[in-house]
Amino acid sequence: MILTDRYDAQARETELAAAWEREGVYRFQPAAGAPVYAIDTPPPSVSGHLHLGHVYSYAHADFFARYRRMRGDAVFYPMGFDDNGLPTERLVERERGVRAADIGRQAFIRECLAVSEAAERQYEALWRRLGLSIDWRYTYRTIDDESRRVAQWGFLDLLRQELAYRQQAPTIWCPECGTAISQAEVNDEGRRTTFYTLAFDLADGGALPIATTRPELLPACVAVFVHPDDERFQRLIGREAVTPLFGRRVPILADPAANPAKGTGAVMCCTFGDTTDVAWWRAHDLPLIEVIGRDGRLLAAAGRYAGLSTAEARRRIVADIAARAGLLDAQPLEQTVRVHERCDTAVETIISHQWFVRVLDQRARFLAAGDRIAWHPEHMGTRYRQWVENLNWDWCISRQRTFGVPFPLWYCAACGEPMTPDLADLPIDPSEDQPSRPCACGGTAFVPEMDVMDTWATSSLSPQIVGRFLADPALFQQVFPMTLRPQAHEIIRTWAFYTIVRSLYHTGQLPWQDVAISGWGLAADGEGKLSKSRGGGKVTGPQEMLARHSADAVRYWAAGTSLGKDAFIDEKRIQAGAKWVTKLWHVARFSERFLGDYACPPLPPADLTTADRWLLARLNQLIAATTASFDDYDYATARSEIEEFFWRDLADNYLEMAKKRLYDGGPGHEAARYTLYVTLAALLKLLAPLLPYVTDAIYRDLFAGSGGPATIHHAEWPRADERFDDPAALAAGVALLDIATAARRFKSERNLSPGAAAAELQLSVADEELRAALEAAELDLLSITRARAITFERAGNGTDWLAAGAVAIRLIL
Missing domain, CATH: 1.10.730.10 (Isoleucyl-tRNA Synthetase; Domain 1)
Structure with missing residues (x-):
């Protein structure tokens, strides 16, 4: 076939994509003796539209897949879609304007399935257009039957090993999403608030000033803490303070976690304002007063403030304290607030029944596992270590939502004991299915577990899901442990950590040997990181950019910034890629x-x-x-x-x-x-x-x-x-380039084109070996300088000679 005058990128890319699919170019075909290179590809969450930030990071995994395939490896490169759980529910609520409470559980699940299927078609079309060398035969959805089967098997295996447990405990709660969440789903966000100093009466006379940003928690105050070495308060330790407005007598206790330099040095402990409150509540066996409900409004314990939102309750409580002369000071404060990553709502800590996976007592094991993995770039391993070292909670995996993998169990109506299904019956929906046998107590009536699993409880099993752990053990044996986990840095704390946890718990092995961490694609206009759920901002959409400049041009841009580094989305850099394609x-x-x-x-x-x-x-x-x-x-x-x-x-x-x-x-x-x-x-x-x-x-x-x-x-x-x-040829090549550059500069200074003819090229070369090499390059020097003859001179230091590295030249026009 003759190469055309002009490269039509759109036509050729479409034609080649079809040929690759038709020819099965990227099919996983393990050969005897060939190493398997298995990629645990990130299944994008179905939470909105893909943007150029996704193109940036997903291209990186493809670079590695294509390289290893050409190195002779049997490349296992699947793709999945993470379409169960809260991200998809939020998308449906946003796009369809409905909630499960409005239309019923089954109708809402149907909406979620319809929206996710449509989104996944768009995702696949983009990945194919970008040229990802995926073997699409191994595509999965985290809501499909096999994924649910693996997820439910995994939960039962944790239960069997006593690594999963259910208890009523302090839980991080999102009032907007109406569900418990895990520590990994909480972000820190700077917000402006007010630091109020309130007067607490002492039960035996006097007053104690205490500063707080959350006076609405006063009805749940159960103690006051001071540092044991703070001389200002040592005489008060063991005495009682009385809460403003509510008149509750609470003990004044000492604990090293109280910061003498923060506020007045005395701090109220409420159930619950933060993790320190939880730690004090447990360590000092304090009472429990539940004051914030699941909807973020105050409960009956708040008295006349019950039913108010936390913001309105704060405003009224502060006003009422001020009316009684109990407000000593109010200062503006820049505060770090814990918010849910999905909706930016400030989270609360409430008591609720939840399912947890044990991680805190296995911290040393997870740290050692992280050290055995090769992190690219290396410093991302430090991020993993810091996350594990700073864990405060076991992993909460239950969610009070609708569209997710159900917990495979029921509770006996007679004795309350949990009943689990036979493994052969998985996957099951306990709200639709019934146990195949009676309870040990003889009971035959059961109450289904209505919570669903956190989406990470499924996607943390991505190696098992895509390797068809249960359905095709022979395949799993070939691809596990996998070679590479490519992912973004913000989900080291979730996807990377949770996958390591699950792999160690279920197989005793690391899930992969290498982790490649991509940065973010950033909007060049200062909008920062792009987001599926919040839209791509003003940045051109990926399909439009691909149509405008070609997939190769976009991939060129994606290859311009190293792993772990963020990249600005700059169309000029994509245009430079298009220029390279044309020149090639x-x-x-x-x-x-x-x-x-x-x-x-x-x-x-x-x-x-x-x-x-x-x-x-x-x-x-x-x-x-x-x-x-x-x-x-x-x-x-x-x-x-x-x-x-x-x-x-x-x-x-x-x-x-x-x-x-x-x-x-x-x-x-x-x-x-x-x-x-x-x-x-x-x-x-x-x-x-x-x-x-x-x-x-x-x-x-x-x-x-x-x-x-x-x-x-x-x-x-x-x-x-x-x-x-050939070191000598390399050295001579430097001289050739120096001569060519000097000749071009000579012509440019005289407003001549580089192709302008010259009568003679004179060279002055002191080194005899280099001179011999240049003499052997006579035809090439004539060609590049457009000279008709070359002569070698002994002199070379006159005013009309040009320095060209180890050579001096004179061009005679």
Whole structure:
């Protein structure tokens, strides 16, 4: 096939995507002896529309998949969709304007399924358009039957090992979403508030000033704490204080967690304002007063303030205290507030029955596991460690929502004991199904567990789900432990941590050996991180950007920033990628007239010129550097090395040096063809993981007919050829580039084009070995400088001589 004058990226990318699917190019086909490279691909949550930030991070995993496939690995690269749980419910509430309470459980589940299916079709279309080399046969949904089966099996296995438990305990609660959440779903957000100093009466006379940002919790105050070494309060330890308005007598206790420098140094303990309150409540065996309900409004314990929102209760309580002269001070304060990551609502701590997975007593085990995993970049392992070290809660996995994986159990109506199903019956919905046997007490009436599992309780089992742990043990044996987990840094605390927990608990093994952490795609206009649920802001949508510039151009941008680093979404950088694609096509089209019928010999010609030997030596360097970069998950350095070689060494210089030999067909013609063939073929392969479309288009048109595989993506990764290791040629190549640069500068200063002819090129070279190399490059120097003759002079320090590194030149027009 003849390369067209113009590369039509949209048409060729569409054509190649169809060919890849038709030919099964990316199917997982393990061969005897071939290592398996399995990728635990992030299943995007169905919570909104994908944006260029997703394109940025998902492209990274594809770079690695394509590289390892060309290295001979059997690549297992699946895709999933995380479509159960709160993110999808929030999307349905937003887009359809309905809640489960409004239309009923089953109707709401149908809405969730319809919305998620539509979103997943859009997600898949984008991933296919971007050129992700997914094996779509291994696609899963976290709400599908097999995912639910694995999730329910996993819960029963935790139950069997006594690693899961249900209890009534302090729980992080989101009033907006109406559910318990885990510590990992809480973000810190800076908000402006007021620090109120209130007068607490002492039961035996006097007053004690106490500062708080949450006076609405006064009805739940159960103690006052001071630091044991704070001399201001030592005389008060063991006495009682009386809460303003409510008149409750509470003990004044000492605890090292009380901060003498914060507020007045005395702090009220309420059930519950924060994790410190919970710790004090447990450590000092304090009473429990529930004052905030599941809807975020005050309960009966608040007296006349019951039914008010926390904000309104705060306003009224402060006003009433001030009316009684009990408000001593009020100062504005910038405070860090704990909010739910899904809705930015300030969370509360309430008492509720929940299911938990034990993690706190296994902290050392999880820290040791993190140390055995290779984190890319390395410092992301520190983030994991810090998260594990700062855990305060066991993992709460139950949610008081509708669309999720049901807990597979019932409670006996007679004795209250839980009843679990047989494993063969999974998956089950306890609200629809009944146990297949009576309770041990003989009871046959059961109450279903209506809570659903946290979405992370399912997606933390992604290696087991996609490896078909229960359905296809032979496949699971092949792909587990998996090789790579690619993901974003903000979910180290959730997806990475929880997957490690589940893998250790269920298999005793690490889930993967490498973790590649991508940064965020940031809006260049200061909007910051893009979000599916909050929209992509003013940034152009990914499909529009792909249509405007091509998938290869967008992937070029995604490859420009290293793992772990955020990248601004800059259309100019994407345009630079499009420019590279066009230039690559033009270089290939120029080469086609010389390589179209070329049968590359196994041995290089004997008459390689200095320029040939230099380019081949540089190619060796490039192959080694690019391979090392990809091995280290450093696609950005690989791109930079390839780009510099392509533009400086090949396009701008070697082709200009070799043109005369290529066109004239005389001495050195076959050497130039050989060098061009070897270099272009290797360069395309090095680029293929990053720019899969244009490289395969050129390969199929120009190289596939010479006996290699039908697609570049099944071609063998280039290997450095020791025959081309040539330090002398590399040194001479530097001189060639210096001479070419000086000649171009000379012409530019005289407003001449680079192709303007010159009568003579005079060279002054002190080093005899370098002079011999340049003499052997005469045809190449004539070609690139457009000189008609070359002479070597002894002098070279006159005013009309130009310095060119180790050489001086004079160009005679």
